[in-house]
Amino acid sequence: MVLHAFTVPVLNVLNLLASCLLLISFAMLSERRTPRLITLFAGQGTILFISTCLIAHSSGLHELYYSAALTLLLKVIGLPLILRRLIYRLDAQWDSEPLVNVPLTMLAGLALVIFAFGLAQPISMMATTITRNMLGIALAVILLSFLMMITRRKAVTQVIGFLAMENGLFFAATSATYGMPMVIELGIALDVLVGVFILGLFFFQIREQFESLDLRNMENLKEE
Amino acid sequence: MRAITLVRQLGEVALAIGIAPLFAGWIAQCRAWMQSRSAPPVTQPYRMLRKLFHKDAALAATASPLFRITPYILFGTMVLAAAIIPSLATDLPFARAADAIALIGLFATARVFLSLAAMDIGTAFGTMGARREMMIGFLAEPALLMVLFNASLLYGSTALPSLVDGYRAHPSIIDPSVIFAAVAFVMVLLAENARIPIDNPSTHLELTMIHEAMLLEYSARHLALVEWASYLKLFNYACIGFALFVPWGIAIHGADGIFALALSIVALIAKLIVAGAALASIESLSAKLRLFRAPEFLAMAFLLAVLGLLVHLLLGVR
Numbered sequence: 298m299v300l301h302a303f304t305v306p307v308l309n310v311l312n313l314l315a316s317c318l319l320l321i322s323f324a325m326l327s328e329r330r331t332p333r334l335i336t337l338f339a340g341q342g343t344i345l346f347i348s349t350c351l352i353a354h355s356s357g358l359h360e361l362y363y364s365a366a367l368t369l370l371l372k373v374i375g376l377p378l379i380l381r382r383l384i385y386r387l388d389a390q391w392d393s394e395p396l397v398n399v400p401l402t403m404l405a406g407l408a409l410v411i412f413a414f415g416l417a418q419p420i421s422m423m424a425t426t427i428t429r430n431m432l433g434i435a436l437a438v439i440l441l442s443f444l445m446m447i448t449r450r451k452a453v454t455q456v457i458g459f460l461a462m463e464n465g466l467f468f469a470a471t472s473a474t475y476g477m478p479m480v481i482e483l484g485i486a487l488d489v490l491v492g493v494f495i496l497g498l499f500f501f502q503i504r505e506q507f508e509s510l511d512l513r514n515m516e517n518l519k520e521e
Numbered sequence: 522m523r524a525i526t527l528v529r530q531l532g533e534v535a536l537a538i539g540i541a542p543l544f545a546g547w548i549a550q551c552r553a554w555m556q557s558r559s560a561p562p563v564t565q566p567y568r569m570l571r572k573l574f575h576k577d578a579a580l581a582a583t584a585s586p587l588f589r590i591t592p593y594i595l596f597g598t599m600v601l602a603a604a605i606i607p608s609l610a611t612d613l614p615f616a617r618a619a620d621a622i623a624l625i626g627l628f629a630t631a632r633v634f635l636s637l638a639a640m641d642i643g644t645a646f647g648t649m650g651a652r653r654e655m656m657i658g659f660l661a662e663p664a665l666l667m668v669l670f671n672a673s674l675l676y677g678s679t680a681l682p683s684l685v686d687g688y689r690a691h692p693s694i695i696d697p698s699v700i701f702a703a704v705a706f707v708m709v710l711l712a713e714n715a716r717i718p719i720d721n722p723s724t725h726l727e728l729t730m731i732h733e734a735m736l737l738e739y740s741a742r743h744l745a746l747v748e749w750a751s752y753l754k755l756f757n758y759a760c761i762g763f764a765l766f767v768p769w770g771i772a773i774h775g776a777d778g779i780f781a782l783a784l785s786i787v788a789l790i791a792k793l794i795v796a797g798a799a800l801a802s803i804e805s806l807s808a809k810l811r812l813f814r815a816p817e818f819l820a821m822a823f824l825l826a827v828l829g830l831l832v833h834l835l836l837g838v839r
Contacts, residue, residue, distance in 0.1 A: 316697035400820035
């Protein structure tokens with residue numbers, strides 16, 4: 298692959314966007330209310346869209362525009378809309394989760410960020426792209442989304458954590474290798490969309506069974 | 522040459538003292554607009570100060586001299602802080618005298634005296650307010666220090682004038698860590714100045730108030746000075762924020778014409794207008810946190826500032 302020389306301002310803006318992405322991940326980690334979590338998720342999608350457009354523009358790779366458009370359609374407009382309708386239908390829009398010990402979670406998040414940065418350092422040395430520094434941030438976003446899924450108890454917020462993880466993976470792909478092949482990207486997009494639909498069905502099933510969306514109920518064994 | 526810089530320094534301090542109540546009035550007006558109340562005039566704080574200065578002071582029988590001199594100490598430390606912070610120009614005698622860490626020490630001095638004075642009378646509310654203030658203070662200070670270290674990593678100094686000069690030398694570069702530091706700084710500003718997520722400056726509901734609880738025993742000119750000092754503190758924090766994150770228009774070292782000075786005054790007023798509106802919107806949009814959530818809020822601020830340091834190490838502009 299040809300090494301495209303990014304101009305310094307573009308690189309600066311990309312770095313800024315990457316750190317915004319990390320900031321939003323931390324905000325998601327500490328957010329209690331589901332609707333605002335969805336807004337944050339849409340914000341993450343917007344940043345991905347802008348950064349992908351920027352990389353596409355300055356590297357001259359036109360197929361990246363398609364994946365940017367896909368991001369806009371799916372992650373900024375589509376999925377937040379579906380999730381919003383879902384929580385509205387589930388009557389869960391006013392739910393707030395009792396998060397245990399936010400400072401401790403934040404500290405764990407900080408440790409994860411340090412771990413991710415350390416892990417990405419040798420890998421990014423091998424990357425040929427100029428955006429390789431962002432690999433660490435992408436990895437941190439993925440790990441933070443993991444942490445969010447672990448700390449949450451409600452089904453909807455766990456799904457949002459899963460989707461945020463996919464955002465991190467997408468960002469890793471664009472920053473390390475200028476995006477995945479189009480076929481794979483389309484496949485992942487379809488998977489995510491279908492996944493949300495199926496999980497949406499599951500929400501209703503879970504609520505019917507336990508009369509709440511709290512996943513703790515699923516841990517109890519039943520003798521019948 | 523020395524005389525002229527001294528005149529400038531005095532002018533800067535006088536402007537700070539004069540404009541600080543106006544800034545508080547502007548925030549109150551913006552808040553009223555956003556809550557669709559009819560707004561008080563911008564000059565309302567001046568009227569209140571004048572009213573208070575004309576009244577006779579009442580002192581509790583148990584008040585010690587400490588209680589009486591605290592308003593003057595508070596006002597004095599805030600004025601000194603206003604002299605140190607480069608709000609208009611960096612090339613001033615006081616601005617070079619102390620760095621940002623000394624500045625934090627100055628704020629801490631004011632806090633200690635206010636808390637002691639609140640405990641001095643021996644009422645339950647004053648003591649409670651003082652304890653709460655100390656709790657917020659000890660959580661906010663490390664976060665503020667981290668924000669400053671962030672800036673000093675960028676420009677190699679903790680003195681605010683050098684930071685401004687350093688920034689103005691490379692104005693096109695925005696380091697990604699600045700975002701984290703800025704968010705953390707705004708959170709600290711809200712907590713330190715008794716703004717809404719932590720404390721409501723306009724409440725007199727006993728169980729929630731922090732800052733107001735400490736002032737309950739003050740009256741007349743003492744109260745006026747304490748209030749004025751708190752306006753000045755808010756103004757000072759805003760100016761620290763401008764110096765750290767948006768130092769456009771501040772007259773830098775070497776540029777000391779009358780034009781640069783006029784430009785810096787215009788820039789300062791424009792920034793204050795924007796910052797006041799932004800603060801008012803933050804306050805209108807967020808609900809007051811329970812007191813026990815305050816440590817969480819400030820821990821967030823601290824962690825964001827630390828994260829800024831990390832991000833700078835990973836993708837800082839070299």
